[in-house]
Structures are given as C-alpha cells and as structure tokens.
Amino acid sequence: MSRIKQVFEKKQQRVLNVYCTAGFPELNSTVEVMESLQENGADLIELGMPYSDPLADGPVIQASSSVALANGMTIAVLFEQLKAMRPRIKVPVILMGYMNPVLQYGFERFCSDAAAVGVDGLILPDLPEYEFEMEYGPIIRKYGLDFIFLVTPETSTDRVRKLDQLSAGFLYAVSSSSTTGTDKQMEDVSQYLNRLKAMQLSNPILVGFGIKDKASFDAACAHANGAIIGSAFIKALEGGGATRDKVKTFLNQVLS
Template sequence: MSRIKKLFVAKPSRVLNVYCTAGYPKLNSTLEVMEALQENGADLIELGMPYSDPLADGPVIQASSSVALDNGMTITVLFEQLKDFRKRIHVPVILMGYMNPVLQYGFERFCKDAAAVGVDGLILPDLPEYEFETEYGAVIRQSGLDFIFLVTPETTEERVRKLDQLSGGFLYAVSSSSTTGSNKNMTDVNAYLKKLKGFHLQNPVLVGFGIKDKTGFDAACEHAQGAIIGSAFIKALEGSKNLQVATKSFLQSVVGNS
C-alpha cells in the first residue's frame, strides 16, 4: 500500500495537503520548509517544481516560481536536494509541475528518479487524459507512483468517473474554474462537492484553489476528505525571517495545535 493510501486509511477526514515551491524562498529552503510543514500539521506535502509558464497557478505561486528559478532551481537540483529526504520526512510527498520541463528531463528518467528518492505521486495538470492512457500512465505505474487528476465544477459525471478510475492516491477537486489563490466563497462550492460525494468515487477527494484559512478548510472538509492550501502558505513565507515560525503560525491558524 502506498504512503498516500496509508494516510487516508489512517486519517479518512480533515487531511491537509500543503503546497510549497521547491527552491523558495531560498534555493536551499526546500527541505527546511518540508520539515516545518510535517512538524506542524501538514498530512501531505505537494512540492511544486517551478516553471516559467505555469498555466494553473495564480500570481502568488507564479511569483514564487520565478524566485525559485532565479535561485537556480531545476529538476536536477531538486532531485539532488531530495536524495536523502526520507530520513527526515515521513509524510507522503507529491511533485506538482508541468510537462515541458519533465519532458526535457526525460519522462521515464523523471519517474524513475522521483521514485528512487522516495516521492509518492505526481500532479501534472497539462498531461491530457488520452496521452496518460496511451503513453505516460504505464511509465508512471511502472515506477510505482500515484498520479492525481484534477476535476472542476464543469467536469461531466462521466469524465469525473473516468479520471477517478485513472487516478491513484486521491482526486483533486478544483473548487472553481480559475487559477490557484483565487478568492472563492465556499458556499458556492458546497453543491459541487456534495455532487462529487454522491458519485461514491473510489478515490478520496481533496479540494483545492482558493482555500486559505480555517473557515475554508472546515467548509471543504464537510463534503470531502480534506483540502489543499497553496497560495496562502506561500504568502505566509514571503519576507519571513524564520521559516519554522512562519509555518507553525500559519498551520496553527488553519488546523489548531494538532
């Protein structure tokens, strides 16, 4: 059983997945931020691989990606940083990024290297379902990685069920058709999440995009297994002199002292 599956067995509700950008705020901040997240209540870490043209990301995460790229972060550097991270990090870790840099690195090589260091899964928003089924899915599975698809309020039931079948670990429910960090009234999302819940999907559902505080987290957890927070956490790190303190303060504001 994968680490992600074990997490949802052990904790079937109120799962908190926090996104951070590799190489932000400093090139060598990656593991420090991951450790701080693990120590202060994050159940799962979504590690963003910075890219110059991140289609699904809002201005906050785009800005953090620009800083990380300027710092010198690349996939090669990231895997070097993650070489022994499992000695310190036990929560599941997912790499989130875009196909262009992964293809430049070499897709099969990328999957093998990710699995070798201890990464659990991938989110690649611009990998289409057809290409996943016909080409890339087999490579991902051969490396023992989970792959997480995104669904939106506009995704048809038929397609939601198909993407649920193809996904491993969990299904990423985008709260609205927008970029990350967008303001979203969670009451507008409830009907959508109730509908997903009624589908009785095989994967747990985590809600992302626009969730930034305890109110949003609690609302998401009413109808899903948990939530994903990204832009609000990146904002909390901006200009911080102490990443540990900033991370602890932010996560306690979301989940309390647990």
C-alpha cells in the same frame, strides 16, 4: 499500499495537503520547509516544480516560481536536494508541475529519479487523459508512483468517473475554473462537492484553489476528505523571520 493511501486509511477526514514551491524562498530551503510542514500537522506535501509558463497557477505561486528559478532551482537540483529526504520526511510527497520541463528532463528518467528519492505521486495538470492512458500512465505505474487528476465544477459526470478510475491516491477537486489563489466562497461550491461525494468515487477527494485559512479549510472538509492550501501558505513564507516560525504560525491558525 502507497504512502498516500495509508494517510487516508489512517485519517479519512480533515486531511491537509500543503503546497510549497521548491527553491522558495531560498534555493536550499526546500527540505527545511517540508520538515516544518510535517512537524506542524501537514498530512501531505505537494512540492511544486517551478516553471516559467504555468497554466493553473495564480500570481502568488507564479511569483514564487520566478524567485525559485532565479535562485537556480531545476528538476536536477531538486532531486539532489531530495536525496536525503527519507527517512527525515515521513509524510507522502507529491511533485506538482508541468509537462514541458519534465519532457525535457526525460519522462521515464524523471519517474525513475522521483521514485528513487522517495516521491510518492505526481500532479501534472497539462498531461491529457488520452496521452496518460496510451503512453505515460504505464511508465508512472512502473515506478510505483500515484497519479492525481484534477476535476472542476464543469467536468461531466462520465469524465469524473473516468478520471477517478485513472487516478491513484486521491482526486483533486478544483473549487472553480480559475487559477490558484482565487478568493472563492466555499458555500458557492458545496453543491459541486456534494455531487462528487454522492458519486461514491473510488478515490478520496481533496479540495483545492481558494483554501486559505481555518474557515475555508473547515468548510472544504465538511464536503470532502480534506483540502489543499497553496497560495496562502506561499504568502506566509514571504518577508522576514525564521522559516520554521512562519510555517508553525500559519498551520496553527489553520488547524486550531
């Protein structure tokens, strides 16, 4: 059983996945941020690989990616930083990014290196279902990595079931067809989340996009197994002050 699945076996509800951008706010702050997230209650860590042309990222995460790239973050640098991650980081770590830089790095080399440093899963929003089935899925599974697909309120029932079948770890339920950081009222998406819940899917469901504080986290958890916080956390890391203090303050507010 993968580390991600173990999280949901142990804690079936109120699972918190926090997104952070590798190399932000400083090039070498990646593991410090991850350790702080673990210490203060994050169940999963979604580590964003900065890319100059992201498709699903809102302005806050785009800006953090620009800073990280300017800091010198690359996939190679990230894997070097993560070499010492285990056993310091006990929680599952998921790499989130886009296909272009991964293909430039070499897809099988990427999966091999990710597994070697202890990464548990991948989120690649622009990897199409067909290409996953025909080419990339077998490579991902070869290295024991979970792969998480995204669904939206517009995803048909048949497609949701198909993506659930192909996913491992959990299913990422995007709260709306927009970019990250959108101010979305959870009441507006409760019908969509209840539809997913009623389908009795194989994978647990985490809600992302627009989760920013205790109220939105609680609302998401009422309809799913947990939620993903990204843009609001990146905002919390901006500005002065000690990184560990900023992480602790933010997560205390969400989980209190």
